[in-house]
Amino acid sequence: MSISSNSLPNDIRRVAAEAGVSIATVSRVFNNPNRVSAKTRRRVLETAARLDYRPNLMGQNLRKGRAQAVGVVIPTPQGRFSDPFFLELLTGLGEGLAEAELDLLVTTCPPGPQELACYQRLVESKRVDALVIARTRRHDERIRYLLQRQTPFVAHGRSDQISQPYAYLDMDGRYGFYLACKHLLGLGHRRIAFIGVSSELNFAHYRLEGYQQALAEVGLIPDPGWILEGDLSEESGYRLTQTLLATTLPPTAILCANDLMALGALQALRELDFKAGQEVSVIGYDDIPLSQYTDPPLSTVHQPIRKMGQRLVEMLLARLNGVAVAELQEVWVPELVLRRSDGAPPV
Amino acid sequence: MSISSNSLPNDIRRVAAEAGVSIATVSRVFNNPNRVSAKTRRRVLETAARLDYRPNLMGQNLRKGRAQAVGVVIPTPQGRFSDPFFLELLTGLGEGLAEAELDLLVTTCPPGPQELACYQRLVESKRVDALVIARTRRHDERIRYLLQRQTPFVAHGRSDQISQPYAYLDMDGRYGFYLACKHLLGLGHRRIAFIGVSSELNFAHYRLEGYQQALAEVGLIPDPGWILEGDLSEESGYRLTQTLLATTLPPTAILCANDLMALGALQALRELDFKAGQEVSVIGYDDIPLSQYTDPPLSTVHQPIRKMGQRLVEMLLARLNGVAVAELQEVWVPELVLRRSDGAPPV
């Protein structure tokens, strides 16, 4: 509010001078309030307020050897748009971090070899205290790197090929798609296709397994031509669905490894005049907010993304407070939410 | 790669020692390479590479008095999910910033009185060098504040009640909805409703004006009951559409101030068994990526969000390089993209 009389740098020195104390005292007022007498404390607080003083974060951080920030890098595929999943995750993270006085440093990076460099920059220039990593891969060099650097992090998703323990929060994707596939089988489907993505992505691997397991239990082995690999974009879901339906005996149901691809699938069905949910069933995965507004509303495997974001922050804070990683490994059980994009196969 | 022999702090001092020069020289190698002879430069670079040295950003920033980051705070409505708009904007921003070696500091904040405090913290603790502000309001305290603090920023959207010039990039929303409404009129619609949002939001104000202007040109004044205020959420679009259709002579077309509300509108129509695009037309605004996957695909006013993000960064950098704000004010012309959610009114 009040504009300071002269416009000297508004640093701790100025507050000290105006309050007639040393800068150490000012600092103590903020960091260790009961180490300074009530009288001077009050005086310092007053002048600080009057001058709109706020400690310079760079000074603080340099001295304290921290960054007061956690990083997250979101993969941004070139032309396509990013998965709404990340926005939800981000807001989940943001809410928790604000309370802990931490900021969120968001870097975007096209997936590929440059990605690791991105993490390295953040870590090695000490720009962040910790990281959240998402979309883990089976052989995840990011995790390997962070472990080796001993940089705290939590992962959204596991990484199977890493032996050393680390903190993660994952959904049981195998169970999720086991459930979904079981459900389709129960409805009478026998020709069920799977639109996935490179099994190098850890979650894709599990989701595929769930699908296969459910089929195996009823003695079915899927036609290899029905297990396709997309790239998580709605466009690839669209394209692959088209090819699936072009076959002589097309599947009556399609499991998509994420909602975005499921959206593409629905679109393809629509254009080919297939009634989704009646002639061909589609089930997605993620339950991104928009999946309830598609036509028909998408049946999918629900992931409480925002809540996961919040929990990830809790885990990260625990990690920063020295809680052992062994206690910071969680796998949540997803649930199937049925809307209108699934149904019995045509007779 | 190579693990340094002893594990002393990997700072500039160590590089200097191992290279047999002073720290000043090391620093110069990175900041002012041609002030040091080729021979020593090579030697320093070698040892730096060998030790995996990377300047500590906090040290750098403290010294240089900057933060090497720009902030953006995204409003996160409580229960609802955030507008996909922001994810697109974020990735647009991210791409440009990476090149300029700047990081993006994302803070989430529920809209309301705490919002300004959020900006203040970022600015006054010198955590960011500049800010991007989105969703400007007609009386925008954030802009006022940043102007007063002389903190560089660019706004996505104008703020009409601010007299002092500032950098902005906006779409001509009035024209956008003028176009849309004109189009509906051309199709024969006469009962056109508008689902907006508080005119305190600057863009809402303009979009409403465009709608009114188009109607006025053909001598129509809208039934006041057809101008409704939502809150930008799909849920409010859904609800308001229901009330619109519950009237005895419901509108044959609905203009929605953003795509999210339009999605809700489509959903409401579907549930009431109205054929969207045939019985009732719906036009949205933003062209968020998913609007082409709704049913029917949404006709909307296109905003090149990601591109705007990139341009905002360019403007910000220009601003930081001292370009006058007068040169950094742009209003882009939107275009109407017609998909399937509009059509002639029933006869």
Next chain:
DNA sequence: GCACGTGATGTAAACGTTTTCCAAAAGCCT
């Protein structure tokens, strides 16, 4: 009355850089 804890403050050394100023070295030209 004296040594002694105790509580409140100040002093100064960090934290890891950049950059200003100097001094030394090295060219270059008569």
Next chain:
DNA sequence: AGGCTTTTGGAAAACGTTTACATCACGTGC
């Protein structure tokens, strides 16, 4: 060789904090 400019490198002072340590005054118990 002598004087000049130009390169090159080092010493040291910042940048704004925090914090270990020293200081000092003030009871307090003996």
